[in-house]
Amino acid sequence: MYKEIKTIGVLTSGGDAPGMNAAVRAVVRTALSKGIKVIGIQRGYNGLLNGEVREMDLRSVSEIIHRGGTVLYTARCLEFVTAEGQKKGAEKCKELGIDAMVVIGGDGSFKGARALANLGIPCIGIPGTIDNDIACSEYTIGYDTAMNTAVEMIDKLRDTTQSHDRCSVVEVMGRNAGYIALNVGIATGALAILIPERPYDLDHDIISRMNQTQKTGKKHFIVIVAEGVGHAQELANEIQARTGIDSRATVLGHVQRGGSPTLRDRVTASQMGYHAVNLLEKGIYNRVVAVSADKIVDYDINVALSMHKTIDTMMLDVANTISI
Numbered sequence: 271m272y273k274e275i276k277t278i279g280v281l282t283s284g285g286d287a288p289g290m291n292a293a294v295r296a297v298v299r300t301a302l303s304k305g306i307k308v309i310g311i312q313r314g315y316n317g318l319l320n321g322e323v324r325e326m327d328l329r330s331v332s333e334i335i336h337r338g339g340t341v342l343y344t345a346r347c348l349e350f351v352t353a354e355g356q357k358k359g360a361e362k363c364k365e366l367g368i369d370a371m372v373v374i375g376g377d378g379s380f381k382g383a384r385a386l387a388n389l390g391i392p393c394i395g396i397p398g399t400i401d402n403d404i405a406c407s408e409y410t411i412g413y414d415t416a417m418n419t420a421v422e423m424i425d426k427l428r429d430t431t432q433s434h435d436r437c438s439v440v441e442v443m444g445r446n447a448g449y450i451a452l453n454v455g456i457a458t459g460a461l462a463i464l465i466p467e468r469p470y471d472l473d474h475d476i477i478s479r480m481n482q483t484q485k486t487g488k489k490h491f492i493v494i495v496a497e498g499v500g501h502a503q504e505l506a507n508e509i510q511a512r513t514g515i516d517s518r519a520t521v522l523g524h525v526q527r528g529g530s531p532t533l534r535d536r537v538t539a540s541q542m543g544y545h546a547v548n549l550l551e552k553g554i555y556n557r558v559v560a561v562s563a564d565k566i567v568d569y570d571i572n573v574a575l576s577m578h579k580t581i582d583t584m585m586l587d588v589a590n591t592i593s594i
Contacts, residue, residue: 271553273369273370273392273553274369275369275370275392275550275551276306276307276308276309276322276367276369277305277306277308277309277366277367277368277369277370278297278301278306278308278309278368278369278370278371278372278547278550279309279310279311279318279363279366279368279370279371279372280294280297280298280308280309280310280326280342280371280372280373280374281310281312281314281315281317281318281342281349281371281373281374282314282340282342282343282344282375282398283314283344283345283346283347283373283375283376283378283379283382284293284314284344284346284376284378284379284398284399285312285344285376285400285527286339286340286344286412286414286503286527287359287398287399287400287410287411287412287413287415287416287527288338288339288400288411288528288529288530288531288532288535289333289398289411289412289414289415289417289531289535289536289538289539290339290340290374290398290411290539291331291335291337291338291339291340291341291410291531291539292334292335292342292411292531292535292536292539292540292543293374293396293398293411293539293540293542293543294310294327294331294334294340294341294342294374294543295331295334295335295540295543296539296540296541296542296544296547297372297543297546297547298310298326298327298328298330298331298545298570299328299331299395299543300543300547300548301547302327302328304547306547306550306551307325308325308326308395309325309326309366309367309368310322310324310325310326310330310342310428311323311342312324312342312343313342313343313344313345314343314344314345314346314347314375314379315345315349315350315355315359315382316345316346316347316349316350316524317342317343317348317352318344318359318363319347319349319350319355319358319362321325321362321366323366323477325339326532333353335531335536335540336530336531336536337530338415338527338528338529338530338531339527339528340374341573343470343572344375346378347382350382350385351382354408356382356385356386356389356549357389357450359382359385359386359389360386360389360390360391363391364391368391369390369392370391370394370485370550370555371383371386371391371393371394372393372394372396372543372546372547373393373394373395373396373517374395374396374397374398374411375395375396375397375398375399376397376398376399376401376403376404376410377403377404377405377575379395380395380404380558380571380574380575381575382453382577383395383533383556383571384556384571384572387482387555387556387571392550392555392556393555393571394546394550394555394556394557394558394559394568395557395558395559395571395574396411396539396542396543396546396558396559397410397411397542397558397560398410398411398412398539398548399411399412399413399529400412400413400415400416400443400450400526400527400554401413401443401444401445401446401449401450402447402449402450403444403445403446403449403579404526404558404560404574404579405574405577405578405579406558406560406569406573406574406577407558407560407561407562408560408561408562408563408564409538409561411535411538411539411542412527412531412535412547413449413450413535414531414532414534414535415458415529415530415531415532416443416450416526416527417450417453417454418532419510419522419525419526419528419529419569420442420443420450420454420522420526421428421454421457421458423436423461423522423525424440424458424492424494425458427440427492427520428458428490428492431491431492431518432490432491434490434516435489435490435515435516436490436491436515436517436518437480437490437491437492437493437506437509437513437515437516437517437518438490438491438492438493438515438517438518438519438520439502439503439505439506439509439517439518439519439520440460440492440493440494440495440502440519440520440521440522441495441496441497441500441502441519441520441521441522441523442454442465442494442495442496442497442522442526442529443496443497443522443523443524443526444465444496444497444498445466445490445497445498446466446498446555447466447467447496447498447579448463448464448465448466448467448468448496448498448499448581449581450496450526451463451464451465451494451495451496452581452585452586452589453467453469453585455492455494455589456495456585456588456589456592457594458492459492459592459593460493460494460589460593461475461476461479461480461483461491461492461493461593461594462475462479463493463494463496463586463589463593464493464494464495464496464505465495465496465498465499465581466487466499466581467499467581468581468586470499472505472508472512476505477509477512478513479594480513481513482594483594486594490589491515493505493509494552496506502519502520502521503519505519506518506519530568538561541566542559542566545559545566545568546559554568556570556571557569557570557571557574558570558571558574558575560574565577
């Protein structure tokens with residue numbers, strides 16, 4: 271049944287991602303342009319349960335499009351995983367006069383949104399995660415910035431790696447997905463790229479490739495390891511023991527989450543926020559906004575959460591062929 275939306279709640283949940291502020295800005299300004307009130311919820315579902323909210327106006331989102339992180343803050347909320355917490359969240363929405371929610375985050379955030387939807391609170395999800403691991407979307411907010419940050423750091427590291435004829439084993443983010451590692455590895459000319467989606471053999475994938483390229487005159491090496499594979503220091507130790515090449519591990523860590531978002535993240539986030547509000551205005555609820563073939567689309571939230579995403583094997587072939 272169609273429900274007129276007079277007030278939208280917006281929150282950011284899970285890990286922060288550059289571009290979340292651009293999405294919040296787009297949601298707020300698109301809604302206000304349509305006469306819809308916006309309630310900003312701070313610290314994700316935690317803030318919803320605790321009533322940490324404030325009404326947003328046009329100036330609430332001034333000077334934030336270029337900022338990393340999220341002005342609404344974010345947190346993980348164990349209480350909201352429970353049925354009791356979800357029911358409390360839905361009741362809080364009704365108490366605050368929130369007719370619908372826009373949730374910016376990852377799969378865990380969308381599961382929370384689906385729970386609210388099942389309890390009568392219309393929801394729209396916007397994918398914001400640097401890992402690019404939302405199955406229904408080819409692209410997620412923050413991914414491009416994170417990759418560019420990693421490339422910048424590795425380019426700096428390469429200078430010292432080359433100066434000392436070393437092997438640098440660099441761990442990038444990506445707990446369950448190797449998208450950052452694969453693209454960053456290609457962009458930095460890494461000898462080997464280790465990702466969670468594909469088991470690796472130390473001798474075949476690293477040692478033998480190092481020996482082969484040494485014969486052609488190569489003296490320094492970069493190995494990219496996704497966070498989900500981990501053990502960067504152990505790997506560096508093993509490479510040094512096997513080859514005699516001075517090997518160092520560097521874990522880039524949360525520096526990849528921060529920084530001013532790239533143009534792509536700002537524009538994509540803006541498009542997604544605009545699309546989310548338009549869906550609610552049209553009475554189209556419980557969807558996840560996504561990118562498909564460079565177009566902004568949306569999927570039923572249950573369908574979105576049931577989808578699967580795979581690594582492009584051609585990209586692996588590109589990496590293995592040209593990084594020698």
